[in-house]
Amino acid sequence: MAQVGHESHGLTKLEEGFRYTKGISQIPVKSAMREGAQALESARLEALRGRPEALADLMYGGRMGNDEPGDGYKYRGRGYMQLTGKDNYRSAGEALGLDLVHHPDLAAKPENAARIATWYWQHNVSQNAREDVTKATRAVNGGTNGLADRESRNERWLQTLTPELMEQLAAGRIGRAVEPPAPATPARTAPNAAADGVLKAGEKGPAIETLQKSLHALGYTDGKDRALNPDGHFGASTKEAVQAFQRAHGLKDDGVAGPKTLDALKKAEQTPLLSNPAHPDHAMFKQAVGGLEKLGPQAGFKNHAELERAAATLTFEAKVGGLERIDHVALSTNGTGLFAVQGNLNDPGHHRAHVNKQQAGEQPLEQSTFQLQQDTQQRQKLEAQANPNQTQPPPTRAMG
Structure with missing residues (x-):
């Protein structure tokens, strides 16, 4: 679920967007540089104008079975696992009885995306990698892109899918009344993220949610120009927004909201923005x-x-x-x-x-x-x- 959540942006993205707004350093595919930085930058800008075909060709053309002009875009990332490349489309289609080679858009339909994600996990992620986020990321992604976010999502799912819940799932008892569990030792209260005056990756709670709301109100986004979701979890997106704020204010961009960053954030909130009629300019x-x-x-x-x-x-x-x-x-x-x-x-x-x-x-x-x-x-x-x-x-x- 952590891998699916990252690849699909929380089950909201079913097709690759090719919108790399910060520059070519954002593009996570090494082969995209094969024609040089200038060609890649030109293709990136074209993609931002709504013409992503050239960028897709640089990223995926000539590999993963993409052997015809236009295959890079035709077999772009789709579905909850972002299935990519003609070879993968063919393998998934044959396994699931879908003609994905001739009708690749089928991979973006939610009912097919769920089946493809399950097949891909079982087919490509070895048993010993399924318990290791880094190994699973390499199997799914081919590298470790977005590892911090995947680890954060995995931690949240581990807290949700408790052994008791998994036992009920296996027994088919979800949705039916069950006997209450025997009294157990009260769970330890999660530590207050703000107790030490520092907010950092992996922490969660009201202080993190407040931080996210403040950054959002000031216009700071993650590394892909996406608005922050104030969910109270300090993941990769929150870290990227903190780093952007730190760079703007001449602070060390370590992504850790320490006393200096929090003080600068407080002052920024107290200063009217240019869009506010109260600002002198x-x-x-x-x-x-x-x-x-x-x-x-x-x-x-x-x-x-x-x-x-x-x-x-x-x-x-x-x-x-x-x-x-x-x-x-x-x-x-x-x-x-x-x-x-x-x-x-x-x-x-x-x-x-x-x-x-x-x-x-x-x-x-x-x-x-x-x-x-x-x-x-x-x-x-x-x-x-x-x-x-x-x-x-x-x-x-x-x-x-």
Whole structure:
């Protein structure tokens, strides 16, 4: 169940998405680099634009039985175990009486996905690997991608599928009234995750849930740009979000929420975001949002939240660049950049600031807010040093 849960994102993903938003380092398939980093990056960007065929071919083409053009995408990961490759589709289909080679979409139907997952586990995971998360991961994944999340899920299932429950399952007693068990020694209360002032992977409880909700409210996601699920379990996704917050605040990105990280998080929650009307630069942020909205579909944002993240990044760069307002937002000629413009677009003397569109859309809103706050404080400090007399009160005369 831990392996299935990871591969299918908690039984919610039945088809591989090919959305690697952070860069080619996210792509877990070594063979994808066979044509070089530039070709892979180009294919990754095409996939984000809704054309994943080239990326699928780099990842899976020419192996696992994929011997025809287009097979990499045709036999992409599907089902709860993310069945991948023509050879695996053929083997599973023959074992289960399904024509998966000619109709690969059948593997994504929930009723078939469950049967395929069971077959795959029995067929590919040896008996001695089924009790070892690392060995089972290698059998399922071919490597150890996502091992921390798989271990976290396994731990939760071990706590759920107790020996007593397994005995009832084996005896077919689930769903029927059973005799209450004999009194047992009360279970030990789980330790308070926040007792030592440090929150880390593997811990669970209300403090972890609060941490997850705070990170989510500030716009931080996991390594695949997915929103955090505030389930109270500190797994791989929570660690990735903590690391993103730490990097944004210049902290050691170890994924452990210690005193410094928790203090920075508390301060961040108390500071209004650029999207909040209470923020002093909210007006410029709204100008950036309006400019991006005028670009329409050509801007290429997946949703309005991504657009707002880009607007916040533009606002920060505009302020740092000395702009006092944003009159226009324009796309670069190749579509990969955004310009915030003060003045007439046709005026050679206009002021502008530039950002990378993809990076701007990925940067959490709170990160841009924090960076702007840091820059403002630094400028105020420099101004105070340059004009020390302006910060001192006028001398008073003694009354005679």
